[in-house]
Amino acid sequence: MISISPYVTLFYDVITDQEIEALKAAAQNKLQRGTIVSSGTLHIHNYRTSHVALFQNWDSPEIMGPLTLRVAAITNLNTETYVPGSAFSAEQFQVASYGTGGQYGLHYDFLGKEVLHERMRTEAFSMFGGDRLATFLIYLTDVERGGSTVFPKLDVALSPVKKMAVFWYNAKPSGELDQLTVHGGCPIVVGNKWVSNKWMWNYGNTFTRRCGLTPKATQLDIEPYMRKGWV
Structure with a gap:
């Protein structure tokens, strides 16, 4: 466990070598330059220099x-x-694949009003299930130098470790978006970095991630109930 609030944890050996190589091979012909959202529009920017592929x-x-x-x-x-x-x-x-010098500047994974116009945000809520509740990020490679995932407000820097995953909640148990989850990918100095991530959303997890009983409740307060399941 890296942080209690926001809840940030590490898991090791979450993927096999065979799965990693298959993922990278499948992504080769699908990779496109990563984009950022600004004023409701997708843009290519040096702020984010990875190439990404999406898989259903x-x-x-x-x-x-x-x-x-x-x-x-x-x-x-x-x-x-x-x-x-x-x-x-x-x-x-x-x-996502990052070559030498590849980086992703500080950002939030949740969408929020800062990213999308209110109209688009409302449509996203109704069509896609709210906002990005949590992030699961898997490192598919080690990186010789650079490439750390940093959470500056937590004073945390995580060096990529092949097969390791970092998991965090972008929202508090109260439902409030957590501003402490701002993070970024440091530039690659030597080597390459491959990662894979999955974002979980609110509405499909309404009865899975329990609400906190108080505004200051942490994930540790509700984790036992999540593991037991809802009745």
Whole structure:
């Protein structure tokens, strides 16, 4: 455990070498320059210099299916992407590649009013299930030098470790978006960095991530109830 509030934890050996190589191979022909959202529009900017590929479970079912279930088992959250007739629980897996000098400046994973116009934010809420509740980030490679994931407001810097994952909640148990989760990817000095991440959303996890009983409740206060399940 790296931090209690916001809740940030590390997990090791969450993916196999075979799965990593299969993911990287599948991503090669799908990689496109990563974008950022500004004023409701996607932009290419040196603020984010990775190349990314998106995968639905059916794109590579032998990899994505088990990995989706594994993330669910680790986090106790619903991780399936949209199923007709049900609430949206999570986005598809994203695979990102950073070459030498590659970086991602400080940012939040939640959307919030700062990122999207109010109209687009309302549509996102209704169509996609609220906002990004939590992030699960898997490191697919070690990095010889650089490439740390930093949380400056927590005074935390995490060096990439192959097969390791960092998991955090972007919102407090009260539902308030957590401003302490601002983070970034430091420039790659030597080597390359590959990562894969999955974002879980609010509405599909309404009855999975329990609400805090007080405004100051932390994840540790509700974790035992999440692990026991709802009645």
